[in-house]
Amino acid sequence: MKKKVISFISIIILLAVVAGYSAVTGSIEVSIGTLISGLISGTDEQVEVIRDLRLPRIIISMFAGAALAVSGTLLQAVMRNPLADAGIIGISSGAVFTSILAVGIFPTLYFWSPLFAFIGGALACFLVYSLSWKSGLSPLRLILVGVAINAVFSGLTSTFNYRGSYTVTSINPTTTSTLAMKTWNEVEMMTTFVSVGLILAILLFSSCNLLALQDKTVKNLGVSVARSRLLVSAVAVLLAAVATSIAGVIAFLGLLIPHISRQFVGSDHKVLIPFSALAGALLLLLADTLGRTILAPNEIPASIIMSIIGGPFLIYVLRRSEKVNGNM
Template identity: 45%
Template sequence: MIAEKKKLRELKYTKNTKLSLIIISTLILLGLFILAMKIGSINIGVKELVVGILTNVDEAKINIIRDLRMPRVIAAILIGANLSVAGVLLQAIIRNPLADPSVTGISAGASLASVIILLFAPQLNTMRPLFGFVGGLVACTIVYSIAYKKGLSPIRIVLSGIAVNAMLAAMTSMSNMIGSNNSSAIQLWLSGSLANITWMDVRLLSIYSLIGYIGAFLLYRSCDVLVLGEKNAKSLGFNYDLQMILICLVAVFLASTATAVGGIIAFVGLVVPHICRIIIGSGHKYLIPFSITVGGILLLVADTLARSAFKPVEVPVGMVMAVIGGPVFLYLLRRSDV
């Protein structure tokens, strides 16, 4: 009965309707980008903002917005998009909406590797996303190895992820205490704060994000087949194991590079794919680009609230997302047939 309802929902949306939804979400994202640039301790008109950015006007107010607020806004969009697509890919592998970069240990592994670079090898800071990828990959491998028992059970992945996350979080805190002269700044970053984002971070994240998006788009057909299950995929002549590994690598790459720049921001990869499937359906050809825009929207709104809703105090966006995502996760866990 549930499967039939899903099929009927898929039939409601034509190709043009799905493209329209993606275009509309993109326009909403652009509008929120301009609004987020305006909101803050320094207020500026839209016309003045656009002219100032496009013409490189050397004015104190414009320079502050261009050099501080703009990279933060762009980073919020990219990090939200990366975590969302990573969630889509992970959920395709596990075939359950409970999968998320933070639940599967990827974020914790990436943050540990990033903290080690920040503390003990700051000269390699520009390569932090790549080291984060290695850390996320190791953590994900550990979680999946522990959870595997005659197949991957979603509840085993969740429980394994909780244990591995706790272990890696303790190691991260110990590293921070032992090697840091500025532990408060690193602890703030670990909480998911985008306050210290620079243009260098944005440039690096943009490159890695583009690589990850291309990889995700190239694998959208594989995601559609993996959702059918291992037996059905293999009966179609599909190399299930290879494609699962490739999709997992792309997911870990996107989530780890985002975490290495923005710290641990949980639940984005859980909430956004679930919302997007309800709106646009489960076909990954449209689900992936739609998740990019919706993920960018969600984290941009969350970060704008984090830096403006509690003035003069600014809270990390990771805390805002925990407040939003926690109840959603519990709702999905209660609904899941695990």
């Protein structure tokens, strides 16, 4: 218990420190005191630029990171698979495709793009789940099917690059996975949908814990396995779809964070879900901050940094997973 409390306090402090550093560091640099006073008074031009350009980026980074991390946690629980991640198994690419398709056809419905993304993510999840099932879910088979589904939806998304300058301009923020030039309208979308998803995820912690048991055991407890899987999967897809539709495709975060979080707070989802949300927010914000400062004034998208980190981690998990090794 003491370790869990220390872990939560530490992650909150680290998140606050990184957020503060990210807010005052960049092409415009100010002190924390100047930033706070400028935000209150509204008379400092430099602080106004930070408020309009940098703060939305920070908030979206944290909420997107939290959403993707919790989505990965839920997917790993519902599939009993340590390799499950929205970016790897194609959910994110499915969300991107339906999001840009809907917004391209109905531009006035941009605020509801996360819901369109949810439809695509749910379709991708269904395809991966159904095509991977063969007397159970093999981690290796799920990865291979997920890569195939991801390739199909990515290819469909790429076709929009040839439909005219307006469409290309409108979808670039999603397909390039950049967190730059975000607006307060996008912050409103992100915080609204992700907050709902995170609350639902926390409420479903008991279902996640039960899904770790054998199906027969869960049924003997009077719980519907299919219903629990459907609810948890729906929330996982919602979180991944919302994050993807606004922040773009960011792979591996949902793979890394659940594994790291279990080392600190254990496998009880009542604690694991909120800790994963904080850790995911910290990791994506840190990746974005490094990406825009390490080679300033040039930027490295956070998605690229996550791929550099996540690729080797995926190989590590594959090599350590006895279940995967047994099927190879």
